[in-house]
Amino acid sequence: MASASLKSGTPQKILDSAERLLQVRGYNGFSYADIATALRVTKASLHYHFPSKADLGRRLMQRYTQNFLAALTAIDSSGADAREKLQRYVSIYSDVLANNRMCLCGMLAAEYATLPKPIRLEVIRFFDANEAWLAGVLDEGRQSKAVHFAGSAIEAARVLIAGLEGAMMLARSYGEAARFERTGRRLLAELA
Amino acid sequence: MASASLKSGTPQKILDSAERLLQVRGYNGFSYADIATALRVTKASLHYHFPSKADLGRRLMQRYTQNFLAALTAIDSSGADAREKLQRYVSIYSDVLANNRMCLCGMLAAEYATLPKPIRLEVIRFFDANEAWLAGVLDEGRQSKAVHFAGSAIEAARVLIAGLEGAMMLARSYGEAARFERTGRRLLAELA
DNA sequence: GTCTATAGGTGGATAGAC
DNA sequence: GTCTATCCACCTATAGAC
Numbered sequence: 001m002a003s004a005s006l007k008s009g010t011p012q013k014i015l016d017s018a019e020r021l022l023q024v025r026g027y028n029g030f031s032y033a034d035i036a037t038a039l040r041v042t043k044a045s046l047h048y049h050f051p052s053k054a055d056l057g058r059r060l061m062q063r064y065t066q067n068f069l070a071a072l073t074a075i076d077s078s079g080a081d082a083r084e085k086l087q088r089y090v091s092i093y094s095d096v097l098a099n100n101r102m103c104l105c106g107m108l109a110a111e112y113a114t115l116p117k118p119i120r121l122e123v124i125r126f127f128d129a130n131e132a133w134l135a136g137v138l139d140e141g142r143q144s145k146a147v148h149f150a151g152s153a154i155e156a157a158r159v160l161i162a163g164l165e166g167a168m169m170l171a172r173s174y175g176e177a178a179r180f181e182r183t184g185r186r187l188l189a190e191l192a
Numbered sequence: 193m194a195s196a197s198l199k200s201g202t203p204q205k206i207l208d209s210a211e212r213l214l215q216v217r218g219y220n221g222f223s224y225a226d227i228a229t230a231l232r233v234t235k236a237s238l239h240y241h242f243p244s245k246a247d248l249g250r251r252l253m254q255r256y257t258q259n260f261l262a263a264l265t266a267i268d269s270s271g272a273d274a275r276e277k278l279q280r281y282v283s284i285y286s287d288v289l290a291n292n293r294m295c296l297c298g299m300l301a302a303e304y305a306t307l308p309k310p311i312r313l314e315v316i317r318f319f320d321a322n323e324a325w326l327a328g329v330l331d332e333g334r335q336s337k338a339v340h341f342a343g344s345a346i347e348a349a350r351v352l353i354a355g356l357e358g359a360m361m362l363a364r365s366y367g368e369a370a371r372f373e374r375t376g377r378r379l380l381a382e383l384a
Numbered sequence: 385g386t387c388t389a390t391a392g393g394t395g396g397a398t399a400g401a402c
Numbered sequence: 403g404t405c406t407a408t409c410c411a412c413c414t415a416t417a418g419a420c
Contacts, residue, residue, distance in 0.1 A: 010385080028220035029306040031413065045386050047415065102302065109361045110294065110302035114221040123365060150381070158362070158371065159355060159378050166358030169301045170350070173315060179350065186351050189342070190382055202403080223395060237404050239397065387420075395412065402405075 011049045013039055018060055023101035027057060027111050027119075054116035061122035064104045065129065068092070072133050082141025086160075086191065089134065090184040093164050097180050102172060106165040131157045138191070147191050156191070163187045203241045205231055207252055215293035219249060219303050219311075246308035253314035256296045257321065260284070264325050274333025278352075278383065281326065282376045285356050289372050294364060298357040323349045330383070339383050348383070355379045 017038045021030035032043045032053065050056035075088045096103055105126045108115060112123065134157035141147025149156040164184060171180035209230045213222035224235045224245065242248035267280045288295055297318045300307060304315065326349035333339025341348040356376065363372035 024305050026218070026220060026303050026306065028218060029303060032415090033412075041385095042387060043414085044388080044416080048385060051415085053414065106358075106361065107302055109365045110299055111218050111221060112361075112365045113216050114218065120365075127362060127365070151378070155374055155378060158359070159375050162358035162362055162375050163351060163355040164358070165361065166298075166354030166356070167350070169298065169304075169357065170319065170354055173301045173304045173312075173319070182347055183351050183354050186343070186347060224397090225394075234405060235396085236398080236406080240403060243397085245396065385420105387418100389417085389419100391414105391416075393413075393415105396410100398409080399407090400405100401407100402403105 014046060014049055015060055015063060018056055019064065019104065020101065022060065023104050023107060026107050028114055054118060057116065058118045058122060061104070061119055061126065065122065065126045068126065069129060082137050082144060082146045085137045086188055090164065090188060093168055094180065094184070097168055097171060097177055100172065103165060103168055106168060127161065130161055134160060149191055160187055206238060206241055207255060210248055211252055211256065211296065212293065214252065215296050215299060218299050220306055246310060249308065250310045250314060253296070253311055253318070257314065257318045260318065261321060274329050274336060274338045277329045278380055282356065282380060285360055286372065286376070289360055289363060289369055292364065295357060295360055298360060319353065322353055326352060341383055352379055
């Protein structure tokens with residue numbers, strides 16, 4: 001999944017910079033000044049494109065979810081079987097972590113209590129979409145006997161998402177991406 | 193596990209208030225002013241007991257880890273078998289979430305990139321201790337055939353911790369503690 | 385669309401009276 | 403040990419020139 005947009009107008013560059021800062025430092029850990037410094041423009045210029053920080057955050061989330069869902073659609077179109085789809089899903093997380101970033105939504109979930117309501121809604125929308133997509137893949141895999149799990153697919157999907165988000169946070173704190181890889185493999189192995 | 197201290201001098205009250213704020217809003221989401229308002233004292237008074245925010249955070253983490261390890265020791269002394277110990281371990285997380293709080297260290301892990309180094313070290317110390325304790329219980333359970341898992345105990349412990357931390361973050365965002373309970377049960381079931 | 389300048393508020397932190 | 407008063411840096415955000 002490419003986080004950065006193909007087009008690279010000023011709003012896109014601002015979103016790219018804000019996205020990186022947010023994934024590394026969190027919503028309450030970066031400021032317009034940080035973006036301004038990175039892009040060598042003034043804060044006032046940023047406010048022209050994104051009037052408020054809440055607006056910036058909301059549009060950031062919208063783009064992130066859009067890109068994420070596009071990556072999931074690409075997996076669907078690949079003709080991979082259910083197990084391969086799950087592996088590619090985990091790889092999306094790996095790629096984010098490889099850039100020393102947290103999942104944008106995992107970060108925002110931690111800071112949830114301090115977020116403006118529009119951003120909160122986008123975070124929930126992201127996780128709902130992830131659960132639904134994963135549940136579909138899991139059901140498909142169960143039917144083809146490629147995947148095995150007890151109970152409902154949506155519950156199994158939630159365990160996987162929770163495990164991946166948690167493993168990402170921990171691996172990043174330890175500075176050991178390999179921790180995430182090992183946990184990701186185990187989570188997939190439990191579905192074999 | 194009781195987060196609040198039995199003694200309740202001023203430093204303890206400050207730590208109690210800061211702990212709650214940090215678990216709900218994160219390290220970058222609360223200020224000395226928030227604590228001062230809650231305790232109806234001035235900010236200057238807080239600085240007398242905890243000169244800097246970094247110092248406050250570090251001592252908060254030290255107390256949290258101490259209380260957490262005491263809770264683990266209590267489980268060890270209870271004569272419970274390995275499976276019961278694991279269930280009680282999950283219950284510690286449930287109790288924290290029941291107060292609408294995140295695990296203090298899960299929160300700090302998300303904000304890791306912005307933390308003063310002394311606090312970072314305490315966060316790692318917490319997770320190391322948790323992994324070690326869990327790995328011990330898992331090995332004990334495997335020997336008594338009460339618990340089953342592939343690979344090393346430390347790896348299985350990491351999957352469990354990641355799953356619990358992630359499930360906590362998500363359940364709190366959705367405002368549905370039941371999400372955590374269901375994921376917790378599934379994570380334990382995978383060790384049956 | 386980007387700039388300078390600035391408003392109005394809050395952040396962590398300190399000096400010194402009581 | 404707690405207070406008043408204050409410092410200075412930084413925050414989000416806006417007005418108005420170019």
